[in-house]
Amino acid sequence: MTLKKLTVLPTGTEILLPAGSPLTEVEYETPERLIPFGCRSGSCGACVIEVLEGSGHLGxxxxxxxxxxxxxxxxxxxxxxxxxxxxxxxxxxxxxDDI
Structure with missing residues (x-):
């Protein structure tokens, strides 16, 4: 299994996830609520992120x-x-929201 690193700012928290994992897995990898997921279906806008590096690595x-x-x-x-x-x-x- 190949692991990939997601860095979430402003905390600078680094999370290793298996390649191809949905970013919703972040919730299960740290007790902090780094990304505020809402509906999980792309219709509420709670989880808007700005991609600073690696945009091509998110599909x-x-x-x-x-x-x-x-x-x-x-x-x-x-x-x-x-x-x-x-x-x-x-x-x-x-x-x-942290921008």
């Missing part, structure tokens, strides 16, 4: 995710819904 956003991010005013390509991402390589993210 491609589908059109519905991109439309919803636009509705939230999070355009420009650096924002994602964490619940829709799978970690395929090392990445660094920051919870959008």
């Amino acid at each position: 491609e956003p589908d059109p519905d995710e991109l439309d919803f991010l636009e509705d939230l005013g999070r355009t420009g390509g650096s924002h994602r819904l964490a619940c829709q991402c799978r970690l395929r390589g090392d990445a660094t993210v920051r919870v959008a």
Whole structure:
């Protein structure tokens, strides 16, 4: 099993997850609530993250995710819904509300 590293800012917490894991697994790897997951289906916007490094390692956003991010005013390509991402390589993210 290959492990990939997700760094979550502003805390700088590093979490190792098996390659291909959904980012929702973060909840089970640390007692801290690093990413505020809500509905887990990409429709509430609670888990918006800004991808600082490794955007290509989180999978491609589908059109519905991109439309919803636009509705939230999070355009420009650096924002994602964490619940829709799978970690395929090392990445660094920051919870959008902490920006």
